[in-house]
Amino acid sequence: MRVAMIGWEYPPFKAGGLATHCYGLTRSLADKGVKIDFYMPKTKHATGSDKTNLNIIEVGEAEIFPYDRPDSKELAGQFYDAVYRYNDLVVSRVKGKYDAIHCHDWLTMKAGITLKEKTNAPLVVTVHSTEYDRSGWIYPNQWFIDIEREGMEKADRIISVSHFTKRVIVEKYGINPDKISVVHNAVYPIPEGHKKDIVLFLGRLTIQKGAEFFLRAAYKVKDYEPDARFVVAGIGDMLPRLITQALDLGISDKVIFTGRLTEEEVKHIYGISSVYVMPSVSEPFGITALEAISAGTPTIASKTAGFSEAFNNCLRVDFWDTDEMANKIISLIRYKPLHQTLSKEGKREIELFTWDRVADKTIDVYNGVI
Amino acid sequence: MPSICFYFEVHQPMRLNKFSVFNIGNKNSKSSYFDRQLNKDIFIKVAKKCYLPTNNLLLDLINKYDGKFRISFSLTGTFIEYCEQFIPEVIDSFKALFKTGAVDMIEETYYHSLSSLYDNMDEFEEQVKMHSKMIKRLFNYKPRVFRNTEAIYDNRIAKKVTEMGYKGTITEGTEKILQWRSANYLYKPINTNLKVLLRNYTLSDDVGFRFSARQWPGHPLTADKYANWMAKSEGDLINLFMDYETFGEHHWTDTGIFEFLKHFPGEALKHDHLDFVTVREAIERYEPVGEIDVPWAISWADADRDVSTWLGNDMQIACFNELKNIGKKIKDTGDQDLLNTWRRLQTSDHLYYVSTKGMEDGDVHKYFSPYDGPYDGFINYMNILQDFKHKLY
Numbered sequence: 012m013r014v015a016m017i018g019w020e021y022p023p024f025k026a027g028g029l030a031t032h033c034y035g036l037t038r039s040l041a042d043k044g045v046k047i048d049f050y051m052p053k054t055k056h057a058t059g060s061d062k063t064n065l066n067i068i069e070v071g072e073a074e075i076f077p078y079d080r081p082d083s084k085e086l087a088g089q090f091y092d093a094v095y096r097y098n099d100l101v102v103s104r105v106k107g108k109y110d111a112i113h114c115h116d117w118l119t120m121k122a123g124i125t126l127k128e129k130t131n132a133p134l135v136v137t138v139h140s141t142e143y144d145r146s147g148w149i150y151p152n153q154w155f156i157d158i159e160r161e162g163m164e165k166a167d168r169i170i171s172v173s174h175f176t177k178r179v180i181v182e183k184y185g186i187n188p189d190k191i192s193v194v195h196n197a198v199y200p201i202p203e204g205h206k207k208d209i210v211l212f213l214g215r216l217t218i219q220k221g222a223e224f225f226l227r228a229a230y231k232v233k234d235y236e237p238d239a240r241f242v243v244a245g246i247g248d249m250l251p252r253l254i255t256q257a258l259d260l261g262i263s264d265k266v267i268f269t270g271r272l273t274e275e276e277v278k279h280i281y282g283i284s285s286v287y288v289m290p291s292v293s294e295p296f297g298i299t300a301l302e303a304i305s306a307g308t309p310t311i312a313s314k315t316a317g318f319s320e321a322f323n324n325c326l327r328v329d330f331w332d333t334d335e336m337a338n339k340i341i342s343l344i345r346y347k348p349l350h351q352t353l354s355k356e357g358k359r360e361i362e363l364f365t366w367d368r369v370a371d372k373t374i375d376v377y378n379g380v381i
Numbered sequence: 382m383p384s385i386c387f388y389f390e391v392h393q394p395m396r397l398n399k400f401s402v403f404n405i406g407n408k409n410s411k412s413s414y415f416d417r418q419l420n421k422d423i424f425i426k427v428a429k430k431c432y433l434p435t436n437n438l439l440l441d442l443i444n445k446y447d448g449k450f451r452i453s454f455s456l457t458g459t460f461i462e463y464c465e466q467f468i469p470e471v472i473d474s475f476k477a478l479f480k481t482g483a484v485d486m487i488e489e490t491y492y493h494s495l496s497s498l499y500d501n502m503d504e505f506e507e508q509v510k511m512h513s514k515m516i517k518r519l520f521n522y523k524p525r526v527f528r529n530t531e532a533i534y535d536n537r538i539a540k541k542v543t544e545m546g547y548k549g550t551i552t553e554g555t556e557k558i559l560q561w562r563s564a565n566y567l568y569k570p571i572n573t574n575l576k577v578l579l580r581n582y583t584l585s586d587d588v589g590f591r592f593s594a595r596q597w598p599g600h601p602l603t604a605d606k607y608a609n610w611m612a613k614s615e616g617d618l619i620n621l622f623m624d625y626e627t628f629g630e631h632h633w634t635d636t637g638i639f640e641f642l643k644h645f646p647g648e649a650l651k652h653d654h655l656d657f658v659t660v661r662e663a664i665e666r667y668e669p670v671g672e673i674d675v676p677w678a679i680s681w682a683d684a685d686r687d688v689s690t691w692l693g694n695d696m697q698i699a700c701f702n703e704l705k706n707i708g709k710k711i712k713d714t715g716d717q718d719l720l721n722t723w724r725r726l727q728t729s730d731h732l733y734y735v736s737t738k739g740m741e742d743g744d745v746h747k748y749f750s751p752y753d754g755p756y757d758g759f760i761n762y763m764n765i766l767q768d769f770k771h772k773l774y
Contacts, residue, residue, distance in 0.1 A: 176750070235402065326756050337403040342760045345402070347693035351757055357735055 012377060014047045014366025015109040015126065017101055017119040019069060023274060024054040027215065028196065028298040029115055029139050032172075032369075035197055040371035045377075050101050051124075071100040090156070093208060100120040102129070110381050111135055113279065117142070117155050120162030127165060133380035134198050135272030136166040137194075140177050140219075143379040144293040154298070160184045167380045170194050172296040173317025174372040179295075194372045195321045197295050197364040199237045203307035208238045210340055211254075211284035211308070213277065213299055214291075221290035221313070221330045223249070226286070231261045231337035244280055252253050286343045290330045291316060300325065305361045309353035322364075324356040343353040382654040383565060384618050385611060386578065386663050388453040388528075389394050389625040391768065392493050393427070393460045394730035396420055396751050406771040414722065414765050415614040419751065424463040428471055430627035435520045436474040442646050443483045450481045450646040451657040454625070455528050458491030458515055458530060459728060472519065479520050485659035486516050486549065488524040495691055496725035497529050497538050498678065499705055508543060508724065525549060526660040529727050532622070532681040533688060536674065539570035539577070549664035551622065554579030558673045565589065565616025569669035576664040577673060580622040580681055584610065587622035593636040601637065604644035612652040617667045622681070668693070681737060691732040696759040700732060703766045722769065726762075734758035 016037065020030035037047050041064035049060075053069040060067050099122040105126055113135040114123035120136065127134040142155040163169055163184050169191045171177040182186045210229065214220040222243055229241040243253060243266060250268065257266045272280065283288070287303035287310040294316035299317060303310050304325065311326040312319050321329055326343075328335045343350050398416045442450050456475065465527040478484045488497055492513035496504045509527070516522055526549040527542045534552035542550050554564025564579040587607070591597045599606075609621055624631065632638040649655050658666065682690040692698055704726055711723045734750045735758045752758040 231403075323754065324756075325755055334401065334403070338403065338764075339760065341402045342763070346696075346699070346759070346763055348699040349756065349763070350735060352696050353756060354693050 012042070012044070012111075012258050012374075012381070013048075013107075013109050013114050014111050014377065015048050015050065015105055015132075017050045017112070017114040017122055017279075019051060019097075019115070019118045021049065021051050021058050021060065023056045025274070028296065031139075031298050032139065032196055033115060034311065035199065035366035036369055036373060037065050038062060039366040040373065042367075043374065044369055048105075050104065051099050051140075051205050059070060067332065068104065070104050071097050093117060095121065097159065098125070102126060105130075108132075112376075113137070114162070115139060117159045117162065120135055122160050123162060124165045127167075131169040134165060135168050135170065135376060135380060137170040137172070138163070138176055138180060138295070139172055141183065141297045143179055143183055144176075144295050145217070145219050146294040147221075150216065156184075166190070167378050168192065170376055172196055174320055175315055176295040176319045192372070192376050194376075195318065195364065195368055196298050196301065196306050196368045197302035197366045198361060199296065200305035200358075200361065201278050201281050201302055201368070203358075206242075206285050206307075207240075207283050208236075208344065209240050209242055209280075209284040210286045210288060210344075211242050211244065211280060211303070212288055212290075213244040213272075213280065213303075214289070216243070216245050216249040216253060218249065219292055219294075220245075220247075221292045222253055224290040224330050224333055224336065226253060226256050226260060226262070226266065227290050227333040228290075228340060230262050231268060231333060232340050233262055233265050235337075235341050239265070239340075239344060241266045242269060242280065242284070243267070244272050244277070245269045254335065266364035277302075278306070281308060284308050285312065287311060288340065289316060290328070290336065292330055294318075301361060301364055303356040307354045307358055309343050309350055309357065311336060311343075313374075324353055324360045326353070382656070383611065383616050384656050384658040385649060386617065386618055386620045386658050388449075388455065388487065388620070388622045388660055389627075390455050390528075390623070391432070391460050391625040392455075392457040393420070393463055394728045395459055395725050396423070397731070397761055397765060398411070400761050400768065401519075402656070402764055402767075405764055405768045407768075414769075415725065420463065420564050421467055424467055425508045427626060427630050428468050429458055430470050430633070431626050433468075433474065434639065435625065435628040435642070436471070436478060438643060440474070440478055440481070441479070442643070442751070443481045444647050446650060448481060448483045449650060449657060451485075451659050451662070452478075453485040453487055453526075453660040453770070454478075455487035456516075457489065457493040457514070458512055459493065460724070461515060461519070476520065479522070483659070485526070485661045486520055486522055486524050487551070487660060488512055488516065488527040490727050491515065491529055492589065492724045493530050493690075494724070494729070495530060495533070495701065495729050495732070496705060496727060497533055497541075498688065498701075499708075502537075502541050504708060505541065507716075508544065512741075524661075526551065526578070526664065531637055531690070533678055534577075534675060534680070535678040536570060536676055538678070539575055539675070540573045543573040543575045549576040549578060549660060550578070551578045551620075551660065552675075553686050554581055555679055555686045557679060557686060558675050562671060563616050564614070564620065565614060565618055566665050566670040567618065567664065568671055571672045571674040574667055576667075577596055578618070578620050578660060578663060580620050581614075582681070584614075584619060585621050585623050588621070588641075589627050589631070590685050592627075592638055592641070593632045593766070594728040602641065604641055607641070607645060608652060609646035611649060611655055617662055617670075618658070620663075683736075685738075686760050689738070690736055694737050695716050695733045696755070696763075697732050700735065700762055700766060703763070703770070706769060707773060714773070719772065725763070726769070731758075735762065 041062040101122040212225040284381045291313040296317035311328045490508040528551040529548040
């Protein structure tokens with residue numbers, strides 16, 4: 012089986028869970044004998060593959076930051092142009108015969124549709140997030156929505172990363188639910204470190220990820236657990252506002268903004284944190300939660316986060332309920348048996364979330380359309 | 382000729398209010414730990430779906446078969462308190478059942494607690510005496526058979542129960558203690574003189590768990606089919622022990638559970654060699670056929686049939702110890718309100734909600750739990766225990 016897969020990020024270039032997913036998925040598929048050509052924009056970081064079945068093919072010159080949200084007309088024009096240019100380049104580069112075209116999220120959908128028409132190969136689309144998620148359900152951008160809808164409609168099969176996202180695809184994009192397979196993500200486990208009194212937020216600092224609620228909870232925790240430190244790891248357009256918020260709350264001595272972390276630093280911070288909080292306003296899956304849990308770090312996640320529909324050993328809160336978030340952070344710090352049990356049971360349950368399983372389910376989807 | 386011995390456990394716990402760490406030691410926060418509204422709503426719902434209609438049906442059946450249909454009940458103290466507060470007619474209907482002479486009452490701890498597992502058994506004894514007093518007051522009766530919370534049983538408990546004057550007790554008919562032997566007989570503890578009734582878990586769970594399970598080969602379970610299974614059984618005694626809420630609550634009316642119950646006595650009595658006995662009659666009529674040695678506690682709960690349902694993880698053990706260890710201090714204060722609260726917190730359900738057992742058992746736990754999982758259950762319960770300690774020190 013030969014598959015042309017179109018992505019937009021691949022480790023070491025990584026802005027979100029999509030890169031992690033493509034990495035784990037393509038490597039496990041390759042191990043199972045599926046031949047994959049993985050097309051992606053050219054990046055400054057050298058990337059590649061050590062597997063014979065898997066080729067990483069970089070296309071074009073410009074880096075695209077897929078989570079950018081153009082906020083002026085002029086920038087938007089440039090951004091849209093770059094996206095179209097990338098899609099055209101992919102189309103021109105794809106040669107030869109494939110059994111399936113598989114693309115990931117809106118940025119690659121134009122190319123996927125054109126290639127399907129050009130080569131008559133079936134199109135599989137994986138939806139990692141929708142415009143509704145990325146906008147936090149506030150003023151979503153119609154341009155993205157239209158591209159997403161077209162890709163979903165033209166796809167022969169859609170893979171969504173959770174039932175939560177499947178519902179969005181059905182309700183907001185009008186897609187037939189029978190066409191959508193849910194395949195939950197997986198994780199390469201991260202080693203547990205020497206735990207410190209760190210409460211961690213890690214993710215893009217965008218409206219979607221809800222870091223502001225993390226800071227509000229931190230404010231409520233600080234008098235009860237004075238030794239606790241709150242780490243906000245990641246970058247994004249909300250960073251200046253979050254720094255101001257920490258100052259206004261009078262907790263700037265308790266909060267550390269790390270900026271962008273390297274892969275090694277990310278693993279380290281997961282390992283030494285005592286609590287991970289994922290207060291996303293909208294979270295199709297939430298691979299970071301699996302990463303934290305794999306490192307033995309008990310996790311408090313939004314009730315609607317996609318991963319938690321398939322995962323038992325974590326704590327859940329409404330993202331806006333910062334009293335309850337603080338209650339749970341303090342409980343995790345105070346009650347050792349709670350921390351130990353969540354850590355132990357979480358690591359046990361995480362063993363079920365392997366890329367091998369994701370690859371098997373993806374192959375099932377391929378077999379259904381070929 | 383095997384006798385069929387039906388026994389129903391009737392219990393409702395006092396579920397807790399939402400209690401956050403910010404409420405600990407805060408004098409302005411809510412005065413009660415118990416969620417009166419939630420408990421009232423659930424009790425009224427279950428009374429309408431189960432207690433009242435099932436009691437009526439059983440009364441009709443006893444009358445119809447002229448006392449040949451016989452049953453036993455164990456009513457917890459917390460259950461009776463709900464009856465008295467919200468629907469006293471429920472107690473009246475139990476009294477009417479008892480008056481027929483075809484119904485026996487079983488002793489247990491008033492609070493449906495795990496006090497039998499404390500290192501010191503004084504608290505256990507006190508809670509049994511409270512229950513005894515309650516049964517005396519309501520039914521003017523002294524039970525001869527004792528059943529511990531969720532059939533928790535070991536040699537130590539057996540000895541204590543004998544010392545307290547009971548002639549029989551009830552536990553699970555698990556292979557762990559029987560090996561090859563049948564549960565359809567009475568047994569005697571290795572260390573004391575007591576008659577032990579063992580639950581026939583296959584036949585009990587056919588009704589209690591599997592009645593409405595469509596994928597079960599026995600589905601649909603009809604009264605004549607079930608009676609035929611009894612008729613083919615060997616032994617003296619078929620002990621069918623289950624939660625009373627099986628009727629109308631665990632299995633809703635539309636599953637046919639009431640129709641099943643309505644027809645079962647008649648179908649069973651068609652077989653000449655079958656009859657019904659209460660637990661008291663069972664121990665008066667039959668003699669033990671062998672000994673059982675139970676050094677480690679067993680129970681009728683979950684697939685493990687041990688106490689891991691309540692003490693299976695570190696969180697449960699921490700809560701259990703926190704609560705147990707303040708007992709002496711509470712008794713020393715002589716404060717009845719504190720003592721009552723302490724005992725209500727001992728109800729085993731609070732720890733049941735904190736169980737992290739997966740798979741099939743986990744689904745059952747989820748069904749009964751008022752929390753979003755065991756971790757929330759732990760946080761809430763532990764916060765309350767911390768606040769309770771604040772009141773003492």
